[in-house]
Amino acid sequence: MQFLDKYQEIVAKAVEKYVFKDKPTELYEPMNYIISHGGKRLRPIMVLMANDLFGGDLQKAIKPALAIEFFHNFTLIHDDIMDEAPLRRNQPTIHTLHGINTGILSGDALLLKAYKFFEDLEPELFKACIRVFTHTGLLLCEGQQYDINFETLPNVTFNDYIRMITYKTGVLSASSFEIGALIAGADFKDAKAIFNFGKNVGIAFQIMDDYLDVFGNQEQFGKKHAGDIYENKKTVLYLLAKENATEEERKELEYWYSKKTDNVDKIYSVEKIFRRTKVDEKTLLLIQKYNEIAQDYLNKIDVPDEKKKPFVELANYLLRRES
Amino acid sequence: MQFLDKYQEIVAKAVEKYVFKDKPTELYEPMNYIISHGGKRLRPIMVLMANDLFGGDLQKAIKPALAIEFFHNFTLIHDDIMDEAPLRRNQPTIHTLHGINTGILSGDALLLKAYKFFEDLEPELFKACIRVFTHTGLLLCEGQQYDINFETLPNVTFNDYIRMITYKTGVLSASSFEIGALIAGADFKDAKAIFNFGKNVGIAFQIMDDYLDVFGNQEQFGKKHAGDIYENKKTVLYLLAKENATEEERKELEYWYSKKTDNVDKIYSVEKIFRRTKVDEKTLLLIQKYNEIAQDYLNKIDVPDEKKKPFVELANYLLRRES
Numbered sequence: 001m002q003f004l005d006k007y008q009e010i011v012a013k014a015v016e017k018y019v020f021k022d023k024p025t026e027l028y029e030p031m032n033y034i035i036s037h038g039g040k041r042l043r044p045i046m047v048l049m050a051n052d053l054f055g056g057d058l059q060k061a062i063k064p065a066l067a068i069e070f071f072h073n074f075t076l077i078h079d080d081i082m083d084e085a086p087l088r089r090n091q092p093t094i095h096t097l098h099g100i101n102t103g104i105l106s107g108d109a110l111l112l113k114a115y116k117f118f119e120d121l122e123p124e125l126f127k128a129c130i131r132v133f134t135h136t137g138l139l140l141c142e143g144q145q146y147d148i149n150f151e152t153l154p155n156v157t158f159n160d161y162i163r164m165i166t167y168k169t170g171v172l173s174a175s176s177f178e179i180g181a182l183i184a185g186a187d188f189k190d191a192k193a194i195f196n197f198g199k200n201v202g203i204a205f206q207i208m209d210d211y212l213d214v215f216g217n218q219e220q221f222g223k224k225h226a227g228d229i230y231e232n233k234k235t236v237l238y239l240l241a242k243e244n245a246t247e248e249e250r251k252e253l254e255y256w257y258s259k260k261t262d263n264v265d266k267i268y269s270v271e272k273i274f275r276r277t278k279v280d281e282k283t284l285l286l287i288q289k290y291n292e293i294a295q296d297y298l299n300k301i302d303v304p305d306e307k308k309k310p311f312v313e314l315a316n317y318l319l320r321r322e323s
Numbered sequence: 324m325q326f327l328d329k330y331q332e333i334v335a336k337a338v339e340k341y342v343f344k345d346k347p348t349e350l351y352e353p354m355n356y357i358i359s360h361g362g363k364r365l366r367p368i369m370v371l372m373a374n375d376l377f378g379g380d381l382q383k384a385i386k387p388a389l390a391i392e393f394f395h396n397f398t399l400i401h402d403d404i405m406d407e408a409p410l411r412r413n414q415p416t417i418h419t420l421h422g423i424n425t426g427i428l429s430g431d432a433l434l435l436k437a438y439k440f441f442e443d444l445e446p447e448l449f450k451a452c453i454r455v456f457t458h459t460g461l462l463l464c465e466g467q468q469y470d471i472n473f474e475t476l477p478n479v480t481f482n483d484y485i486r487m488i489t490y491k492t493g494v495l496s497a498s499s500f501e502i503g504a505l506i507a508g509a510d511f512k513d514a515k516a517i518f519n520f521g522k523n524v525g526i527a528f529q530i531m532d533d534y535l536d537v538f539g540n541q542e543q544f545g546k547k548h549a550g551d552i553y554e555n556k557k558t559v560l561y562l563l564a565k566e567n568a569t570e571e572e573r574k575e576l577e578y579w580y581s582k583k584t585d586n587v588d589k590i591y592s593v594e595k596i597f598r599r600t601k602v603d604e605k606t607l608l609l610i611q612k613y614n615e616i617a618q619d620y621l622n623k624i625d626v627p628d629e630k631k632k633p634f635v636e637l638a639n640y641l642l643r644r645e646s
């Protein structure tokens with residue numbers, strides 16, 4: 001993914017250039033800490049990709065791209081507190097190092113800094129971007145709350161699930177693309193098309209995440225096998241299995257998902273039902289479906305195919321993480 | 324304070340009108356809960372007062388005024404988690420009722436909702452207000468962090484203290500006035516003057532808060548006597564006492580402030596030093612000084628004195644809470 005390397009370098013340089021030097025350092029150092037540990041930085045890259053697609057100026061898009069990265073890291077800081085996660089990107093989380101209070105406060109400040117990074121834009125564009133940004137932030141909070149609700153909700157539907165992952169994952173990719181397009185001066189129709197491309201790739205990506213948890217090659221995927229089953233997560237596999245199960249299988253599924261246990265019998269039994277109900281095939285079809293919807297939106301945009309190639313490559317990269 | 328009643332009614336009606344009906348309710352109900360419990364709602368009132376001072380339209384200012392109230396409540400939700408406070412306005416705090424996770428998430432969403440409530444403004448004005456708003460938010464986070472730092476910092480100076488209370492309290496009053504002025508179309512000079520009026524009244528108010536903790540009439544003030552001394556808070560009284568104390572008194576002060584104890588000897592001894600160093604008089608002079616600076620800024624604004632009367636009354640109301 002050569003084009004990714006190029007963008008990653010641009011973002012890495014910008015991160016370095018705009019490292020927070022504000023005081024008090026007790027507030028800003030944790031923000032620098034999490035941002036410097038990087039990750040793939042796909043979301044700011046999406047801003048830059050969309051900006052390039054519509055012929056925008058990199059210099060104009062770079063600070064808003066960082067704003068998206070700040071926002072993403074703000075959600076990670078607060079999510080890690082909520083999940084009591086000790087590690088993030090193999091490094092201790094901020095609340096582990098500095099306590100929950102610093103985690104809350106640094107997260108808040110990082111969200112505010114994200115808003116600040118749009119301020120070089122002219123008023124019309126500033127307002128357009130901030131509207132998208134704020135709306136996205138609210139949907140993410142709502143998605144997070146739906147995800148929490150699902151833990152105790154007995155009857156989560158497939159549609160509930162799709163809404164939850166759309167809000168939690170799809171919308172931020174979508175908005176990253178949209179903001180890049182807006183900054184490049186794309187028209188409303190094109191900005192919405194690239195938004196919908198991002199949204200559907202994001203949904204497909206999240207479904208793939210559920211799939212790989214059970215059917216992935218663990219070494220390449222790098223996570224504990226079937227962690228979602230251990231934690232009774234109502235993933236797309238679980239929901240599709242329930243939909244397609246016999247009465248007896250459904251009862252067995254519900255029995256296992258009512259227990260918190262490390263018993264391997266649970267994994268064995270649940271996976272057997274997953275296979276019998278063919279949720280592996282069904283899930284791959286679903287990923288394909290959302291990817292196709294995404295590609296359709298991409299096709300609607302009236303720029304030469306050559307310029308769209310990175311978007312197709314990015315989708316393939318995100319959706320074939322095992323290959 | 325008849326004019327306050329009038330504004331309080333306007334804000335109360337707006338709060339009712341704009342109650343959040345979004346879903347999921349698990350996210351939005353806690354936000355409605357804290358906002359509905361009110362408090363004096365001085366900050367949105369400040370927006371409306373400044374808007375009136377410069378002849379603005381109430382309808383245009385009301386949603387930004389609520390944005391300020393949302394912002395204030397966002398900080399309260401997160402502060403209450405940090406302080407492990409069980410009660411706020413005599414009601415259980417959100418994290419007490421729903422857990423820390425809901426507290427963090429509802430707070431985040433409330434900050435985002437605050438941004439949304441500026442969106443009816445035209446782009447130029449939107450950008451001007453959002454800049455003030457974001458900057459204020461960051462200073463509040465910084466002030467909060469300075470306050471946390473002070474707990475373990477041995478040598479807090481008087482200037483450190485003034486900066487901390489300016490960020491934590493002064494700036495939000497200041498910005499509430501400024502945003503009201505901007506919405507009314509006040510010029511830059513006038514907007515800055517009313518900002519500085521608010522900042523200095525805010526500082527004076529916070530110093531009065533320190534004063535009343537020890538020298539206030541507890542029944543009217545409604546807080547535990549000398550709570551700040553019990554908690555070793557480096558208030559203005561403590562800092563002025565240290566500055567004016569003999570070597571022996573300073574050592575005694577430091578001795579008591581290194582202990583967490585409910586021993587009344589501590590209160591008795593510290594208050595004796597406070598009186599011997601005359602920090603009560605000095606503090607009242609300081610409040611007077613900041614109030615005078617505030618009034619000077621108010622005087623610079625070229626509108627009839629009659630229209631400024633509510634501002635003078637508000638300052639008197641805030642600074643003579645015992646009378």
